Amino acid sequence: MLDELKNKLGEEIERLTHELQVVLPEAIKKAVEHGDLRENSEYKSALERQQFVQARLNQLTMRAGELSKIDLSQIPTDSVGFGSRVTVVDMRTREEETYTLVFGDFIDKDNLDSGQISMASALGQQLMRKKKGDKVSIQLPRGERKLHIKDVQTLSQILEAK
Incomplete structure (x- = not known):
């Protein structure tokens, strides 16, 4: 990545x-x-x-x-950080979504449905340094959204799997 x-x-x-x-x-x-x-x-x-x-x-x-x-060795291996793939469940709707955290100016604009989110976004900031099982709350214009982190694959885990 x-x-x-x-x-x-x-x-x-x-x-x-x-x-x-x-x-x-x-x-x-x-x-x-x-x-x-x-x-x-x-x-x-x-x-x-x-x-x-x-x-x-x-x-x-x-x-x-x-x-x-x-330095890839400095990217967290046990919590959400740059390049992590995070699966969350919306606690109200029970919908599951998967996101990959990236730098904002590297989001694939040709494929906006790819699940990439900026680390600087409200959701990205809330997910940073969280672990599997943690809960996050994001205040959005339409109201609060509560998410449960179902799974986290860190960048090092993703690279190892390749």
């Missing part, structure tokens, strides 16, 4: 770096050739995109640094 995140991050950094160094300079050059820059929407659009790409690259570079510092 960690290697997948690093690869995904590296691919996005590579794509954005190419856009910043090749695509956007060409777009800006082409827009400048059109003349008056004060009313040139192509020029303004290219500059705004350039600023966005630079900000995103900075964010991704910081995240890559954080990921490289993660």
Whole structure:
């Protein structure tokens, strides 16, 4: 999982770096050739995109640094942490759901039904450091939700099973 995140991050950094160094300079050059820059929407659009790409690259570079510092031996093996797969039962409806805790910016946006939740979300924060059998309560806009943790597979257990 960690290697997948690093690869995904590296691919996005590579794509954005190419856009910043090749695509956007060409777009800006082409827009400048059109003349008056004060009313040139192509020029303004290219500059705004350039600023966005630079900000995103900075964010991704910081995240890559954080990921490289993660020591798998320091991730909890007996409680919920990064990469854990947690099965919970809603105490009111008795519905069972399984979640995988990930960094928010690595949630698979192409598969939102995959059960990934951000560690920074309300549910993610409540699940952190909990164990099988624990109960958590989350305050949601529609009311309180109480969950019973039925099962926890930590990242190390998931990696061992592969």
